[in-house]
Structure formats: C-alpha cells, structure tokens
Amino acid sequence: MHPKSQSLASDRQHSTQNPKSVVVLGAGAWGTTLASLAAANGHRVQVRSRRDGAISPSEIERADVVVSAVSMQGVATVVREIQTLPLLPATIFVTATKGLDPVTTLTPAQIWQAAFPDRSVVVLCGPNLAKEIQQGLPAATVAGSTDDNAAVAVQAVFSSPQFRVYTNSDPLGVELGGTLKNVMAIAAGVCDGLHLGTNAKAALVTRGLTEIIRIGNSWGAKTETFYGLSGLGDLLATCNSPLSRNYQVGYQLAQGKTLSAILAHLEGTAEGVNTTQVLMQRARQQDIYMPITAEVYRLLQAEITPKQALEALMLRDLKSELL
Numbered sequence: 227m228h229p230k231s232q233s234l235a236s237d238r239q240h241s242t243q244n245p246k247s248v249v250v251l252g253a254g255a256w257g258t259t260l261a262s263l264a265a266a267n268g269h270r271v272q273v274r275s276r277r278d279g280a281i282s283p284s285e286i287e288r289a290d291v292v293v294s295a296v297s298m299q300g301v302a303t304v305v306r307e308i309q310t311l312p313l314l315p316a317t318i319f320v321t322a323t324k325g326l327d328p329v330t331t332l333t334p335a336q337i338w339q340a341a342f343p344d345r346s347v348v349v350l351c352g353p354n355l356a357k358e359i360q361q362g363l364p365a366a367t368v369a370g371s372t373d374d375n376a377a378v379a380v381q382a383v384f385s386s387p388q389f390r391v392y393t394n395s396d397p398l399g400v401e402l403g404g405t406l407k408n409v410m411a412i413a414a415g416v417c418d419g420l421h422l423g424t425n426a427k428a429a430l431v432t433r434g435l436t437e438i439i440r441i442g443n444s445w446g447a448k449t450e451t452f453y454g455l456s457g458l459g460d461l462l463a464t465c466n467s468p469l470s471r472n473y474q475v476g477y478q479l480a481q482g483k484t485l486s487a488i489l490a491h492l493e494g495t496a497e498g499v500n501t502t503q504v505l506m507q508r509a510r511q512q513d514i515y516m517p518i519t520a521e522v523y524r525l526l527q528a529e530i531t532p533k534q535a536l537e538a539l540m541l542r543d544l545k546s547e548l549l
C-alpha cells in the first residue's frame with residue numbers, strides 16, 4: 227500500500243480511539259443531525275445556536291473541527307464572527323450549507339476559504355434528508371476537499387455503520403451538486419404537484435442533471451463529480467421526497483399556493499428559492515442555457531403558472547439531447 231494512502235487509511239480506522247473537539251455552528255435540522263452523528267462516534271461536540279448569542283473564545287479555541295451548518299443567509303455573518311476568535315493552527319472548517327451568496331454568487335466554501343486562506347476547508351454534501359438520518363436510517367455523503375488529509379479526518383469524524391462518508395478531491399463539484407439540485411427539486415415538486423407521472427419526472431431529473439453539469443463545468447467543477455453522491459445522488463433524494471423543503475415548495479406552488487404563503491408555513495429553509503435567483507444571475511452573466519432553471523425562476527417570480535412553466539419546457543425547439 228502506498229505510504230500516503232496507508233497513513234490516510236490508518237486515520238480511517240481510529241476515529242473513535244481519537245476523539246476530536248467538534249463545534250457545530252447552527253442548531254437547525256442539519257446542524258443538530260451532524261452533531262448527533264459526531265457525538266455518536268465518541269467526539270466532544272458543542273452545538274452553537276444563534277439564540278446562544280456571541281461565541282466566546284473558550285468555546286472555540288480548542289476546536290479540532292468547526293462545522294458550519296447555518297442557512298446561506300447566515301454564512302457571511304458567521305464567518306465574520308469566527309474571524310475575530312482564536313483557533314488552533316490545525317483547526318479544519320467543514321461547510322454543510324447548500325446555497326449561493328446573492329451578492330457575490332460565491333459558494334459557502336469559497337466564502338470560508340477567502341476568509342481563512344491558510345486553513346483547510348471541507349465541503350460536506352450528499353443525499354442527506356435530515357429526518358431520515360435522525361431516524362437512524364442509512365445514508366452516505368461526501369467530504370470534498372483539495373486537502374486529502376482534511377477530507378479523511380472529516381470522514382473519520384462522521385463515518386459510522388449508518389452514515390458512510392466518501393472523500394472527493396473536487397470540493398467545488400461536491401458543493402455545486404448539493405446546491406444546484408435544490409432548483410431541480412422545486413421543479414420536481416411542481417411535476418408531482420401537477421400529477422404528470424413518472425416518465426415526466428424521469429425526464430425532468432435527467433435534463434436537470436445535464437443543466438447542473440453545464441453550469442458546473444463553467445464554474446470549474448469536474449463532470450464526473452456530478453454523477454456521484456453529491457450530484458445525482460442528492461438530486462434523486464431531493465427530487466423524490468416530500469421531506470425535501472425545496473420539493474415541498476414546488477409541490478405547493480403546483481397546488482396554487484403563493485410563494486410567500488408557502489414559505490410562511492415551511493419548516494426550516496428552502497435554499498432553492500434564493501439559489502434559483504443567483505443561478506439565473508450567473509447564467510445570464512455567462513450566457514449559459516439553463517431552461518429548467520429559467521422556468522423555475524419565472525414561476526418563483528409569479529410571472530407564469532406551473533402549467534405555463536411546463537408548456538414552456540415541452541414546447542421549446544427540438545434539439546439534440548447532448549446540447
């Protein structure tokens with residue numbers, strides 16, 4: 227076995243004999259779930275909620291891993307707060323947020339890395355409906371980083387017989403897969419809300435993946451990453467489950483509810499609403515053809531009805547599947 231892979235492999239086997247100090251930022255559905263997974267592996271875990279007020283130096287200065295599981299709206303604020311606090315030289319940042327900054331269009335990992343250029347940042351993304359994981363059902367996810375050792379360390383913190391963590395050296399592709407699928411999940415909810423059937427859903431998810439890869443490549447992500455757990459895997463989970471908040475938004479839009487009414491009663495965050503706006507902004511800037519995203523955008527803006535969105539997609543000029 228190659229010495230590097232041997233050292234990495236040995237890390238994979240000693241997570242529970244080597245308890246880490248883990249601080250989780252964000253006490254929502256996903257932050258509390260990740261905290262439970264790490265604690266079940268024997269790590270020392272602290273969860274910080276916005277309601278707890280400012281983080282004190284003593285709470286974070288000994289942290290081996292800092293996990294950010296706040297919604298996109300909170301990322302910039304949390305990053306600025308952590309920048310004022312003392313950290314161990316080897317502290318690893320994990321970002322589990324699936325969103326895009328509405329002003330800069332940066333991803334959460336890009337925001338964390340820009341704020342901490344000399345530190346390792348690991349993206350955690352995959353088909354991870356929190357409620358199923360909270361029930362103890364099996365799941366898998368991806369720890370993406372350009373720092374293999376950091377990815378393996380994060381893999382060891384969260385891996386268990388219930389939760390299988392893979393590493394990937396394309397963090398941008400891992401993060402974009404988990405983020406852009408939320409737009410397609412809204413469309414999938416519309417599809418089911420209109421009772422269009424399995425064929426239509428299959429076509430939508432397939433063409434949605436093509437759209438995600440098209441703009442993901444323009445961002446600099448690898449095509450093959452989008453066929454993995456954080457891409458196709460998360461797309462399938464989110465587009466086929468009423469547990470998905472983004473799917474629920476689409477489903478209820480198809481039922482004729484207004485977006486404001488849906489969001490007022492939604493449990494948790496549907497990141498796809500903001501992501502759609504930011505993605506359209508980027509697609510226009512880069513002149514990238516994103517037909518499904520464009521129709522979801524018009525639907526969210528209440529410019530068209532769900533039926534009109536469907537017609538717009540089905541009545542476009544005929545073309546090759548590969549374009």
Ligand SMILES: NC(=O)c1ccc[n+]([C@@H]2O[C@H](COP(=O)([O-])OP(=O)(O)OC[C@H]3O[C@@H](n4cnc5c(N)ncnc54)[C@H](O)[C@@H]3O)[C@@H](O)[C@H]2O)c1
Pocket residue numbers: 251252253254255256257275276277295296297298299300301303304322323324325354355356357493494495497
């Ligand atoms: N719920 C899931 O199944 C799931 C799974 C994987 C990833 N995610 C992603 O994780 C992120 C969080 O999702 P969630 O389901 O936990 O949402 P949530 O709405 O349940 O929780 C969001 C949390 O972020 C916190 N927050 C927001 N702004 C903040 C700020 N400025 N400072 C501190 N905390 C702030 C909120 O207080 C809340 O605790 C999202 O990007 C989501 O896409 C969710």
Ligand SMILES: O=P(O)(O)OC[C@H](O)CO
Pocket residue numbers: 324352353354355356408411460463464469470471472473495496497
């Ligand atoms: O509830 P959603 O739509 O944010 O999806 C939750 C997770 O991202 C699924 O992987």
